[in-house]
Amino acid sequence: MPSFSAGASTQKQQNYQRRRQQIREQRKSLPIASVEKRLVDEVRKNDTLIIVGETGSGKTTQLPQFLYDGGFCQDGKVIGITQPRRVAAVTVAKRVAEECNDQLGKKVGYSIRFDDSTSNATRIKYMTDGLLLREALLDPLLSKYSVIVVDEAHERTVHTDVLLGLLKKVQHSRANASKNGKALPSMGHSQNLTQKACQGTRCAPLKLIIMSASLDAKCFSDYFGGAKAVHIQGRQYPVDILYTYQPESDYLDATLVTIFQIHLEEGPGDILAFLTGQEEIESLERLINERARLLPPESSKIWTTPIYSSLPSEQQMNAFKSAPAGTRKVVLATNIAETSVTIPGIKYVIDPGMVKARAYNPVTGMESLIIIPVSKAQALQRSGRAGREGPGKCFRLFQESEFDKLVDSTVPEIKRCNLSNVVLQLKALGIDDIIGFDFMEKPSRTAILKSLEQLILLGALTDDYKLSDPVGHQMARLPLDPMYSKALIVASEFKCLEEMLIVVSMLSVESIFFSPREKLEEARAARKGFESSEGDHITLVNVYRAAAECLEKSKNANAKERTMEKALTRWCRENFINHRSLKHARDVHSQIQGHVQQMGLNLSSCGEDMSLFRRCLTAAFFLNAAMRQPDGSYRALATSQSVQVHPSSVLFRTKPDCVIFNELVRTTQNYVKNLTRIDPLWLAELAPQYYATED
Numbered sequence: 277m278p279s280f281s282a283g284a285s286t287q288k289q290q291n292y293q294r295r296r297q298q299i300r301e302q303r304k305s306l307p308i309a310s311v312e313k314r315l316v317d318e319v320r321k322n323d324t325l326i327i328v329g330e331t332g333s334g335k336t337t338q339l340p341q342f343l344y345d346g347g348f349c350q351d352g353k354v355i356g357i358t359q360p361r362r363v364a365a366v367t368v369a370k371r372v373a374e375e376c377n378d379q380l381g382k383k384v385g386y387s388i389r390f391d392d393s394t395s396n397a398t399r400i401k402y403m404t405d406g407l408l409l410r411e412a413l414l415d416p417l418l419s420k421y422s423v424i425v426v427d428e429a430h431e432r433t434v435h436t437d438v439l440l441g442l443l444k445k446v447q448h449s450r451a452n453a454s455k456n457g458k459a460l461p462s463m464g465h466s467q468n469l470t471q472k473a474c475q476g477t478r479c480a481p482l483k484l485i486i487m488s489a490s491l492d493a494k495c496f497s498d499y500f501g502g503a504k505a506v507h508i509q510g511r512q513y514p515v516d517i518l519y520t521y522q523p524e525s526d527y528l529d530a531t532l533v534t535i536f537q538i539h540l541e542e543g544p545g546d547i548l549a550f551l552t553g554q555e556e557i558e559s560l561e562r563l564i565n566e567r568a569r570l571l572p573p574e575s576s577k578i579w580t581t582p583i584y585s586s587l588p589s590e591q592q593m594n595a596f597k598s599a600p601a602g603t604r605k606v607v608l609a610t611n612i613a614e615t616s617v618t619i620p621g622i623k624y625v626i627d628p629g630m631v632k633a634r635a636y637n638p639v640t641g642m643e644s645l646i647i648i649p650v651s652k653a654q655a656l657q658r659s660g661r662a663g664r665e666g667p668g669k670c671f672r673l674f675q676e677s678e679f680d681k682l683v684d685s686t687v688p689e690i691k692r693c694n695l696s697n698v699v700l701q702l703k704a705l706g707i708d709d710i711i712g713f714d715f716m717e718k719p720s721r722t723a724i725l726k727s728l729e730q731l732i733l734l735g736a737l738t739d740d741y742k743l744s745d746p747v748g749h750q751m752a753r754l755p756l757d758p759m760y761s762k763a764l765i766v767a768s769e770f771k772c773l774e775e776m777l778i779v780v781s782m783l784s785v786e787s788i789f790f791s792p793r794e795k796l797e798e799a800r801a802a803r804k805g806f807e808s809s810e811g812d813h814i815t816l817v818n819v820y821r822a823a824a825e826c827l828e829k830s831k832n833a834n835a836k837e838r839t840m841e842k843a844l845t846r847w848c849r850e851n852f853i854n855h856r857s858l859k860h861a862r863d864v865h866s867q868i869q870g871h872v873q874q875m876g877l878n879l880s881s882c883g884e885d886m887s888l889f890r891r892c893l894t895a896a897f898f899l900n901a902a903m904r905q906p907d908g909s910y911r912a913l914a915t916s917q918s919v920q921v922h923p924s925s926v927l928f929r930t931k932p933d934c935v936i937f938n939e940l941v942r943t944t945q946n947y948v949k950n951l952t953r954i955d956p957l958w959l960a961e962l963a964p965q966y967y968a969t970e971d
């Protein structure tokens with residue numbers, strides 16, 4: 277009926293107009309809106325500027341638009357904004373594209389590892405800090421950028437710290453190049469690269485903006501030679517802070533109880549709970565939904581929505597939607613929601629006071645993941661999330677006396693992680709003197725030396741610390757941990773790259789298996805179907821292949837893409853596989869496959885010869901070998917550390933004599949995860965540089 281369709285389109289038009297109006301008003305009401313002109317002027321006047329402003333004041337979404345309007349994208353130049361987290365880059369780019377009334381990928385886009393939405397038309401580009409570091413490998417002067425904004429600098433991730441050092445150099449080189457009218461190879465890059473980067477372009481000086489949510493602008497200002505800092509007045513409503521009377525022994529359970537307490541006793545407003553990772557978020561989500569079923573029919577409903585870095589981006593966006601009427605939104609987030617993204621509607625914050633962090637032992641060279649108490653600065657940021665739109669409440673699930681014991685701010689990650697990746701990247705950028713590199717905060721000498729040693733053992737560096745050819749160059753090109761990059765190169769020699777590609781993709785995501793508490797037995801039985809007695813790596817290969825087979829079947833039945841996706845979702849449910857993680861692993865797989873094909877590596881399979889594949893795993897991960905001790909524990913050979921097999925491993929019960937592993941997790945004990953049984957004799961044979969005896 278023509279009259280009906282006309283009505284619908286008018287309705288649509290009205291909705292659209294209303295949305296535009298809403299966005300315009302919301303933008304105008306942000307604290308940053310009133311200082312637009314001043315900020316643009318400051319950027320014009322200063323090559324380096326530090327901007328400090330409360331979370332939610334509009335730094336990330338607005339500043340790049342101000343600069344665009346202020347003419348910083350003339351001659352096709354791009355404004356780059358780096359984020360420590362993938363989620364933030366994606367959600368913010370989507371939001372800004374909408375604000376600009378444009379499709380994502382045109383004027384505004386994002387680029388993160390394994391996912392790029394930008395085009396030649398992109399002028400405002402959100403990306404992870406790690407990705408910009410990779411771009412510097414190809415374009416050492418970052419010549420397409422007029423402005424680079426390093427956002428969330430207070431987080432001090434390892435990439436941010438390295439990037440700051442690098443940008444300082446790039447800025448210097450570009451200033452010199454534009455002064456002299458030509459490129460100077462002053463970064464230590466090979467001359468031809470530098471010249472190529474500047475060919476045909478005038479290398480205008482690079483504007484650098486460091487943005488931070490916390491108040492310690494001084495350290496950034498000092499590092500950039502006394503750079504100017506501007507503060508944006510935020511708008512913050514009072515937040516009531518509540519502590520527990522007793523210590524909580526199980527913070528997940530305490531979070532669950534608190535959520536329902538708020539839901540039943542407090543007024544309207546959404547809840548934001550901070551957890552440490554995907555696994556915790558997913559298990560809490562299930563517990564909430566189970567318990568929500570028991571709510572009395574007259575009470576309002578609960579809608580849970582998770583947000584963490586490896587969550588596929590369509591699902592991340594759910595957290596920004598408002599809950600349907602009569603429903604309370606409960607956002608389960610990692611520390612991503614501390615400062616990186618602002619979720620509207622939050623009135624209640626639950627802070628168990630814990631965070632998952634990398635930890636590193638520079639003497640043994642072992643990196644591990646541990647769950648530790650947050651810093652005071654983090655706890656303050658978390659509670660601040662409750663006061664964005666009105667007065668709020670923050671429930672800290674620890675005692676007030678514990679708050680005083682927290683450290684003031686988190687130690688920069690560069691001081692507590694394995695530096696192999698950093699060192700490899702810097703070497704590939706032509707920066708040879710790693711110890712002399714101008715880090716904002718220097719990592720320990722021992723840690724740098726240990727990483728150099730590790731890279732030599734992996735064959736990425738020669739004995740005189742130069743990037744080896746071709747292995748070192750190849751490894752630097754892959755967006756992976758050096759040990760994984762090495763594994764792919766070794767696998768191509770062993771003719772089992774297909775299998776290793778699957779393993780590396782599956783290891784790049786969290787928790788493939790999923791075991792709901794109420795269906796533990798069924799989950800266990802389903803997993804049996806994939807298990808290999810050789811260990812977890814081959815088990816992961818089996819899962820991946822079974823999923824691929826499921827997709828293949830529905831493809832052969834000429835199913836449409838959506839039907840195929842549905843078939844896979846069903847398959848995952850039936851087999852107790854985490855669909856989100858598998859989807860992510862498949863994305864990672866297709867991206868790395870692209871990289872290795874470009875590198876000309878040989879994509880072959882070892883077929884049924886799993887002993888060949890285990891030998892290949894040994895050759896790749898020899899630094900992570902462990903021998904069983906008489907008491908059933910294991911000793912990591914490289915570090916002499918005592919470790920236990922994690923209960924999630926298929927080798928938990930069999931406990932073979934010798935294994936290689938991929939991950940070390942510290943809780944009450946040192947646990948190793950993702951193991952494969954190997955023959956101890958293979959170590960000396962396949963990694964003689966490390967295990968051969970010298971007689």
Ligand code: ADP
Binds near residue numbers: 367368596620
């Ligand atoms: P800052 O970087 O200073 O913390 P942002 O620019 O990220 O602030 O956010 C400014 C405001 O924009 C937020 O308070 C929020 O209201 C809104 N906003 C940001 N991202 C989104 C989104 N994805 N969906 C809806 N609103 C958003």
Ligand code: MG
Binds near residue numbers: 335336616
């Ligand atoms: Mg921000």
